[in-house]
Amino acid sequence: MQVRKNNYTVNMTPTMQVLTENQIEAIYYAALAVLSETGVRVYDKEGWDLAHQGGAVVEDVQADSALVKMPSWMVDKARATLPQRIRVIGTPDGDGKRKYNMDLYKNTMYFGTGSDTPFTIDPYTQVRRRATYKDVRNLAKLAEALPNVDFFMSLGITQDTAVGTYDRWQYLAMLEATNKPINITAVDIEGLKDQLEMAYIRLGGKEEWKKAPCFSLYNEPVSPLSHSEEVIQKLLFCADNDIPIVYTPCPLAGATAPATLAGLMVQALTESLFGIVLSQLRKPGCQVIIGGLMSAMDMQTAVYPYGSPEMALLSAGYTEITKWMRVPEYETAGCSDAKCFDEQACMEAAINISTAAMIGGNMIHDIGYIEQGLCSSPHMLVASDEIISRTKRILRGIPVNADTQALDVLDQVGPGGHFLGHDHTYNRFKTENWRSALTDRQVYADWETSGCKDYQQRVQERMVEILEADAAPLLEPKMYQELRRICELADARHKDEELDVQMFV
Amino acid sequence: MSKLLEKMSTAILEGEAEKMPNLVKKALAEGTSAKEVLENGLLVGMQEVGVRFRAGDMFVPEVLMSAEAMQAAMVVLRPELAASGHKQIGKVVLGTVKGDLHDIGKNLVGMMCEGAGFEVVDIGFNVEPENFIEAIKNHQPEVIGMSAMLTTTMRAMGHTIKAIEEAGLRDRVKIMVGGAPVDAEFAKRIGADGYGSNAPAGAELAQKFVGAA
Numbered sequence: 001m002q003v004r005k006n007n008y009t010v011n012m013t014p015t016m017q018v019l020t021e022n023q024i025e026a027i028y029y030a031a032l033a034v035l036s037e038t039g040v041r042v043y044d045k046e047g048w049d050l051a052h053q054g055g056a057v058v059e060d061v062q063a064d065s066a067l068v069k070m071p072s073w074m075v076d077k078a079r080a081t082l083p084q085r086i087r088v089i090g091t092p093d094g095d096g097k098r099k100y101n102m103d104l105y106k107n108t109m110y111f112g113t114g115s116d117t118p119f120t121i122d123p124y125t126q127v128r129r130r131a132t133y134k135d136v137r138n139l140a141k142l143a144e145a146l147p148n149v150d151f152f153m154s155l156g157i158t159q160d161t162a163v164g165t166y167d168r169w170q171y172l173a174m175l176e177a178t179n180k181p182i183n184i185t186a187v188d189i190e191g192l193k194d195q196l197e198m199a200y201i202r203l204g205g206k207e208e209w210k211k212a213p214c215f216s217l218y219n220e221p222v223s224p225l226s227h228s229e230e231v232i233q234k235l236l237f238c239a240d241n242d243i244p245i246v247y248t249p250c251p252l253a254g255a256t257a258p259a260t261l262a263g264l265m266v267q268a269l270t271e272s273l274f275g276i277v278l279s280q281l282r283k284p285g286c287q288v289i290i291g292g293l294m295s296a297m298d299m300q301t302a303v304y305p306y307g308s309p310e311m312a313l314l315s316a317g318y319t320e321i322t323k324w325m326r327v328p329e330y331e332t333a334g335c336s337d338a339k340c341f342d343e344q345a346c347m348e349a350a351i352n353i354s355t356a357a358m359i360g361g362n363m364i365h366d367i368g369y370i371e372q373g374l375c376s377s378p379h380m381l382v383a384s385d386e387i388i389s390r391t392k393r394i395l396r397g398i399p400v401n402a403d404t405q406a407l408d409v410l411d412q413v414g415p416g417g418h419f420l421g422h423d424h425t426y427n428r429f430k431t432e433n434w435r436s437a438l439t440d441r442q443v444y445a446d447w448e449t450s451g452c453k454d455y456q457q458r459v460q461e462r463m464v465e466i467l468e469a470d471a472a473p474l475l476e477p478k479m480y481q482e483l484r485r486i487c488e489l490a491d492a493r494h495k496d497e498e499l500d501v502q503m504f505v
Numbered sequence: 506m507s508k509l510l511e512k513m514s515t516a517i518l519e520g521e522a523e524k525m526p527n528l529v530k531k532a533l534a535e536g537t538s539a540k541e542v543l544e545n546g547l548l549v550g551m552q553e554v555g556v557r558f559r560a561g562d563m564f565v566p567e568v569l570m571s572a573e574a575m576q577a578a579m580v581v582l583r584p585e586l587a588a589s590g591h592k593q594i595g596k597v598v599l600g601t602v603k604g605d606l607h608d609i610g611k612n613l614v615g616m617m618c619e620g621a622g623f624e625v626v627d628i629g630f631n632v633e634p635e636n637f638i639e640a641i642k643n644h645q646p647e648v649i650g651m652s653a654m655l656t657t658t659m660r661a662m663g664h665t666i667k668a669i670e671e672a673g674l675r676d677r678v679k680i681m682v683g684g685a686p687v688d689a690e691f692a693k694r695i696g697a698d699g700y701g702s703n704a705p706a707g708a709e710l711a712q713k714f715v716g717a718a
Contacts, residue, residue: 116656118686130690163660226606255609304685374685
């Protein structure tokens with residue numbers, strides 16, 4: 001008997017679709033129209049000069065800014081040299097190997113944290129307070145240990161370090177506790193230069209960076225359609241120094257973008273396309289990852305909702321656009337508007353993580369965010385790791401073939417028998433079934449005996465267990481001193497300005 | 506309250522900016538004083554807007570429409586108020602601090618302050634400390650409001666307050682701060698007089714500063 005398509009495997013991964021190809025194209029061409037006809041405002045002369053030399057129309061030149069309109073062929077030209085694949089590989093372990101590889105292209109998927117929250121939830125007292133150096137190090141230690149966290153961003157601002165140089169200290173805190181790829185932030189160009197220097201030292205030289213960078217830079221244009229001096233300067237510096245740029249606007253429907261979600265996506269794409277074109281004008285091949293965070297304003301509180309269904313939906317739709325464009329993408333999930341690690345936090349994270357996974361964004365960030373991105377939660381980080389793991393099981397799908405249909409096993413056991421003792425079960429149950437130490441499936445009496453612990457308590461215990469586990473330091477004392485010296489030199493350079501102003505903690 | 510004043514407060518509540526100039530003109534023509542139009546017509550409407558917003562019965566875009574209606578009325582009323590020697594409850598200078606281009610929050614506060622009866626001078630975004638100082642000298646406000654959206658720019662609020670101190674103007678103004686990464690503790694640390702967690706709270710704070718609430 002010949003069964004048609006017996007060797008033809010379809011739908012290995014369950015997937016979802018938000019936009020049709022025609023809709024994606026409609027949004028893309030609309031963005032081209034906005035970029036060439038409405039234009040974007042650029043607050044950096046070097047930026048608008050570069051655009052002008054590349055063929056853009058520059059109008060309405062003010063003292064601090066100009067309106068830049070890019071004809072669509074500029075986008076075509078830029079896309080021809082825009083990398084479709086970007087690799088960011090973490091820092092080396094004791095054996096010198098860089099084992100955390102983030103290989104970003106159309107169908108790969110990585111999860112990571114969010115960055116620079118003013119507040120954090122204390123791991124022990126569970127009280128909300130300003131984040132410190134130690135918090136960032138602790139949260140990086142959690143990320144290092146959690147198997148489903150692939151990259152790290154500073155889940156807190158080190159507010160016990162100087163306000164003008166905190167970015168270097170933040171990077172040091174992260175390097176102390178994780179070797180995973182990092183998406184950094186920078187106070188300014190000088191901060192970016194210092195962190196690049198630190199990365200060279202950590203990797204053992206510029207050549208190693210050239211093989212693959214160990215960090216990317218978070219760079220956020222201001223919606224609607226504005227690109228600040230700081231953002232442009234960072235973009236140009238990254239282009240010159242082979243630093244992957246995460247060029248990610250954060251438009252908010254109804255406030256900094258049209259209230260309709262399609263209108264918001266057109267705008268966000270226009271903002272990203274401008275970054276793409278400028279980067280390729282500066283240096284063809286410049287590595288750009290576009291994103292990233294989109295939501296609709298809550299019209300009661302005027303906040304930026306991170307846990308809303310619109311956020312997850314927009315993120316998913318935008319991912320489809322970037323896949324169609326073949327440009328690496330920065331997506332958002334694992335975040336919530338809840339003020340503490342509660343049912344709302346878990347519900348919102350579960351929904352936006354699973355949506356992101358079903359669509360399959362490349363670099364999915366903001367794991368561990370609560371309070372609209374203003375506060376990090378170590379509990380949320382640990383719980384999200386489990387949610388991601390759960391979702392990955394669903395993504396493995398149900399392979400259907402002669403082996404998995406197990407007709408021979410069915411025949412052997414037959415009506416009325418059982419499968420528990422069969423070799424087939426013994427060999428398969430561990431890979432077929434998802435399990436987690438955090439999820440409780442005990443019968444009531446056993447749950448009672450084991451202390452009646454609810455999910456929050458179990459997450460708390462797991463978190464403390466990781467934090468208190470002995471871990472060999474990732475930085476040799478000499479390496480630590482060298483990196484620390486860059487931070488101290490930065491402090492010394494800035495000491496006349498504002499080091500005396502301890503504004504935060 | 507006269508029927509016209511009632512109509513006026515309803516039009517404010519419903520955000521009907523186009524109706525406002527005529528309503529105000531009519532009331533003035535009927536002999537209602539400018540002060541009465543403001544206090545028994547316009548502000549009654551705006552107060553109700555505040556109440557409904559806080560109760561969750563009105564939303565930001567609707568509040569903005571009401572604020573626009575208020576502004577439209579004030580264009581006609583302001584010269585009359587000035588001529589009659591009536592002073593607004595105070596003057597607020599608002600700006601987003603140096604390095605920051607975000608201004609929606611600040612604009613909301615401005616509209617709420619206008620609604621509360623203040624004269625508002627908006628000095629824009631990416632405002633250097635010197636420009637705040639200049640604005641204090643030129644406009645003589647009772648209240649300064651500063652906004653920052655970014656954790657990297659919120660420190661510019663501290664620098665601005667310091668600069669105002671150094672210019673010897675700190676005693677002349679009350680300073681309020683706001684923005685997503687800001688909180689009351691930070692406001693205290695940098696020497697501000699108060700913090701507003703949202704636009705209505707900012708307007709309430711300004712009222713408190715001038716003794717109007």
